[in-house]
Amino acid sequence: xxxxxxxxxxxxxxxxxxxxxxxxxxxxxxxxxxxxxxxxxxxxxxxxxxxxxxxxxxxxxxxxxxxxxxxxxxxxxxxxxxxxxxxxxxxxxxxxxxxxxxxxxxxxxxxxxxxxxxxxxxxxxxxxxxxxxxxxxxxxxxxxxxxxxxxxxxxxxxxxxxxxxxxxxxxxxxxxxxxxxxxxxxxxxxxxxxxxxxxxxxxxxxxxxxxxxxxx
Ligand code: DX5
Ligand code: ZN
Numbered sequence: 001x002x003x004x005x006x007x008x009x010x011x012x013x014x015x016x017x018x019x020x021x022x023x024x025x026x027x028x029x030x031x032x033x034x035x036x037x038x039x040x041x042x043x044x045x046x047x048x049x050x051x052x053x054x055x056x057x058x059x060x061x062x063x064x065x066x067x068x069x070x071x072x073x074x075x076x077x078x079x080x081x082x083x084x085x086x087x088x089x090x091x092x093x094x095x096x097x098x099x100x101x102x103x104x105x106x107x108x109x110x111x112x113x114x115x116x117x118x119x120x121x122x123x124x125x126x127x128x129x130x131x132x133x134x135x136x137x138x139x140x141x142x143x144x145x146x147x148x149x150x151x152x153x154x155x156x157x158x159x160x161x162x163x164x165x166x167x168x169x170x171x172x173x174x175x176x177x178x179x180x181x182x183x184x185x186x187x188x189x190x191x192x193x194x195x196x197x198x199x200x201x202x203x204x205x206x207x208x209x210x211x212x213x214x215x216x
Contacts, residue, residue, distance in 0.1 A: 001170065002186055004212045005030040005063045006205075007196035008054065009045060015125065016050075019200070020057040022093045026206045027213055030085070032064040032174070032194045035078075037068035040092050041141035048074075048081040055082025065174065065192075067140050068092065072099040079106040087111035087172075090118055100129045111172070115140065116148050120157040127165050128132050131156055132192065138175030143196040147176030152188045159189030179211045186214065 011019040023031055033051055038044040055062060061084035061130050070076070071088040072095065078086055086108045094172050096112065103110035111132035112123065116139060123133060135154050138145035155171060162169045173185050174194035182193055193212055202208045210216040 002190040002213050003029040003170075003192040004209055005032040005172070005192055005194045006199045006209065007032040007143060007174070009034040010196035010200035011198050012200075013046075015164060016054065020054060022205060024059045026058075026209045027215060028060065028209045030061045030192070031058050032196075033064045033083075035064060035066050035068060036092075036141065040069045040089065041067045043127050043141045044119070051078070051081040051083070058082075060191070063087070063097050063172075063192075065134065065194075066092075069140050070094070072102055075099070075102045075108075077107055079108055083108055083110060085109040085132065087132065088114050089113045089115065089140075090114055090122060096126055097129065099216060102124065104129075111170075113140075113153075113174075120154050120161060123158070123161060124165075127161055127169060130166065130169050132170040132172050133162075134172040134174055134194075136175055137173050137177065140175070147177055147181055152184060155185060155188040155190050177212070179208065181216065182212045 036043045036045040063085045064083040067094050087101045100110045109131035113134040135146050137151040170191040172192035173190045177193045177195045178198040199205045
């Protein structure tokens with residue numbers, strides 16, 4: 001599968017409605033929404049009140065990436081705000097299994113996110129529960145960082161693990177994705193690519209989205 005989920009972190013926050021409408025008209029599949037708490041990552045982005053407004057305009061599923069400590073506290077709030085998929089960091093959950101069940105109980109797709117230093121092997125006992133796994137290809141907290149090349153190995157390892165334990169599970173990659181590394185990531189086994197700067201800093205975001213999906 002080749003899905004693209006543009007990250008609104010790189011959109012113009014003063015013109016969010018305009019940028020969301022552009023994405024509605026584009027070939028992208030999901031909208032990636034980055035929530036940061038200034039504790040799990042050294043940056044603060046936005047929370048449920050802004051997501052509610054994003055939801056009012058978006059005609060595609062909201063792929064909400066929680067970069068917050070103890071995300072289980074807010075599952076119901078993000079459901080109410082309009083999340084369709086909710087991903088939580090392995091490193092931020094003491095009781096990951098409980099949090100994943102809670103997301104499913106709230107009728108959302110659930111996913112686990114791994115930081116670049118976190119081994120794919122740690123998902124051996126939780127990948128069965130996941131609709132997707134998100135591999136960070138930068139250290140989370142900021143858009144516009146350089147892609148970490150070891151991600152290709154992790155995608156291949158994760159693909160092998162999914163084939164063994166949960167073939168339906170999607171593999172998503174986030175951070176420094178561009179039109180050069182996108183084909184290599186799909187080839188390694190990725191299904192969904194997040195792209196912030198590559199899309200929003202381009203002259204023609206819709207063309208970049210088509211290119212990332214392998215349509216151009
Ligand atoms: C980083 C965020 C990413 C970010 C990606 O912590 O999780 O989603 O917006 O931006 P780019 O594609 O510019 O690296
Ligand atoms: Zn993200």
